[in-house]
Amino acid sequence: MDVEQFRKAGYAAIDRICDYFYSLEKLPVVSKVEPGYLKGLIPAQAPEEGEDFSKVQDDYEKLILPGLTRWQHPSFFAYFPTGCTFEGILADLYSSSVANPGFNWSASPACTELEVITMDWAAKLLGLSPEFYNSSEVGGGVVQTSASDSVLVAVVAARSRYLTAHPETKIEDLVIYSTTQTHSLAKKAAVVLGLGIRSIAVKTEEKFSLRGGELRAALEEDTKLGKKPFIMIATVGSTSSGAVDNIGELGEVLKEHPDVWYHIDAAWAGVALACPEYRESLYLPEINEYATSFCTNFHKWGLVNFDFSAMWVRDRKLLTAALDVTPLYLRTKQGDEGTAIDYRNWHLGLGRKFRSLKLWFVLRSYGVSGFQNHIRKGIEMNNLFVNLLSESKTLELVTEPSLALTVFRVVPPSAEKYTLEEINGLNSQFFKTMSVRDDIMITQTNLNGVICIRFAVGSARTEEVHIRQGYGVIEREGAATVDTWLRART
Numbered sequence: 001m002d003v004e005q006f007r008k009a010g011y012a013a014i015d016r017i018c019d020y021f022y023s024l025e026k027l028p029v030v031s032k033v034e035p036g037y038l039k040g041l042i043p044a045q046a047p048e049e050g051e052d053f054s055k056v057q058d059d060y061e062k063l064i065l066p067g068l069t070r071w072q073h074p075s076f077f078a079y080f081p082t083g084c085t086f087e088g089i090l091a092d093l094y095s096s097s098v099a100n101p102g103f104n105w106s107a108s109p110a111c112t113e114l115e116v117i118t119m120d121w122a123a124k125l126l127g128l129s130p131e132f133y134n135s136s137e138v139g140g141g142v143v144q145t146s147a148s149d150s151v152l153v154a155v156v157a158a159r160s161r162y163l164t165a166h167p168e169t170k171i172e173d174l175v176i177y178s179t180t181q182t183h184s185l186a187k188k189a190a191v192v193l194g195l196g197i198r199s200i201a202v203k204t205e206e207k208f209s210l211r212g213g214e215l216r217a218a219l220e221e222d223t224k225l226g227k228k229p230f231i232m233i234a235t236v237g238s239t240s241s242g243a244v245d246n247i248g249e250l251g252e253v254l255k256e257h258p259d260v261w262y263h264i265d266a267a268w269a270g271v272a273l274a275c276p277e278y279r280e281s282l283y284l285p286e287i288n289e290y291a292t293s294f295c296t297n298f299h300k301w302g303l304v305n306f307d308f309s310a311m312w313v314r315d316r317k318l319l320t321a322a323l324d325v326t327p328l329y330l331r332t333k334q335g336d337e338g339t340a341i342d343y344r345n346w347h348l349g350l351g352r353k354f355r356s357l358k359l360w361f362v363l364r365s366y367g368v369s370g371f372q373n374h375i376r377k378g379i380e381m382n383n384l385f386v387n388l389l390s391e392s393k394t395l396e397l398v399t400e401p402s403l404a405l406t407v408f409r410v411v412p413p414s415a416e417k418y419t420l421e422e423i424n425g426l427n428s429q430f431f432k433t434m435s436v437r438d439d440i441m442i443t444q445t446n447l448n449g450v451i452c453i454r455f456a457v458g459s460a461r462t463e464e465v466h467i468r469q470g471y472g473v474i475e476r477e478g479a480a481t482v483d484t485w486l487r488a489r490t
């Protein structure tokens with residue numbers, strides 16, 4: 001393809017993408033293809049001779065689109081939303097057009113410098129302390145691919161700091177601290193690095209939030225056994241239920257254990273800090289006071305297209321001390337002189353995508369107020385869902401709604417007559433019924449043994465009508481499942 005052919009194909013691609021967005025609402029949310037569906041449709045080998053590109057674009061529409069789950073659909077309420085804005089799409093296009101691995105400042109000065117500046121924009125947007133700004137020249141922000149990557153970086157740096165302070169430590173004594181509600185990223189980090197992990201139990205009556213006393217007890221117990229806890233991964237907005245650990249209490253306990261790194265995973269909920277009215281309940285002052293590192297994904301609820309995980313550290317040297325490996329071919333004048341950031345020393349890989357362009361485009365286009373409106377709208381939509389649910393005889397909340405997430409379950413009349421297992425069975429049956437539908441998508445979870453359903457709002461296209469429709473479907477299917485379930489028992 002030459003430049004002029006690209007111009008033509010590019011215009012055609014934008015046209016097709018626009019058509020896709022126009023048709024989105026009429027399309028099913030859930031793809032109905034069976035595993036292996038593509039095998040018979042695409043040859044097992046690349047073509048010997050190049051093909052006409054319009055044919056390739058046709059096949060994308062014919063073969064690939066039907067196999068996609070439509071995360072941008074207004075009736076997508078599964079997992080968490082994923083950001084998709086036209087600004088983000090355009091930024092990806094520009095970034096791709098200058099394909100640039102940007103690992104050192106000198107590998108492309110603009111990539112580093114835009115990231116340095118826009119990560120400060122993001123820190124200010126969320127109300128993070130100036131200690132986390134790149135302009136502090138002590139702390140700083142870096143774009144990682146995912147929250148899992150951010151945790152991996154934090155664990156590697158925490159381990160390095162701990163081993164430097166206590167060189168006699170046996171690796172097998174090191175323990176990562178998390179809770180039973182921590183995202184699987186903690187276990188993944190433990191597996192990848194071959195480290196021990198402890199998942200501290202959290203209580204239903206504490207709304208699945210870890211309290212200081214529980215952390216203190218675990219630390220005392222493990223320390224007595226000669227174990228070496230070296231990082232605590234706390235969560236602001238858990239994946240299952242949006243639970244928020246008591247960041248202040250944990251911070252106070254960890255003050256007595258200054259060798260323990262305090263990472264805060266706010267992958268989903270962190271972007272809500274953009275709205276001042278949520279800062280207290282999400283523990284912003286405590287994050288600013290205690291956190292060693294903090295992470296939130298702009299690619300979830302934060303309007304930036306996948307992938308964009310924002311990570312901040314209070315002391316950038318903790319990252320570079322662990323991750324700076326500089327062979328001669330990566331040495332540069334600016335790196336040696338310390339006049340520029342070389343982001344390759346702040347993450348696991350070497351090359352990195354030019355992701356800051358996406359944040360820059362989005363924040364300039366929406367402005368702080370547009371960003372806040374988007375977050376507030378998601379919460380408002382979820383509140384509508386909760387209001388509708390409060391009238392229901394079939395559905396009940398399992399825990400308090402969190403921002404734009406509601407966790408509920410189906411209950412039979414006189415629910416007290418049935419065991420938890422029986423009601424769990426009813427909910428599994430309900431979820432199966434919902435999973436057959438392609439006009440709405442939700443997910444299930446298990447909270448301390450209770451099987452429940454998650455309803456996550458936040459897609460930019462979801463309006464009141466979609467919440468009402470979605471609620472209607474859930475309520476009707478719930479009531480029908482209860483009927484079938486009761487009949488099967490008599």
Ligand SMILES: *Cc1c(COP(=O)(O)O)cnc(C)c1O
Pocket residue numbers: 080145146147148149183185235237238239265266267268297309
């Ligand atoms: C989604 C989520 C993650 C995982 O995010 P990735 O970027 O896919 O690794 C981690 N923690 C929480 C609380 C999440 O909601």
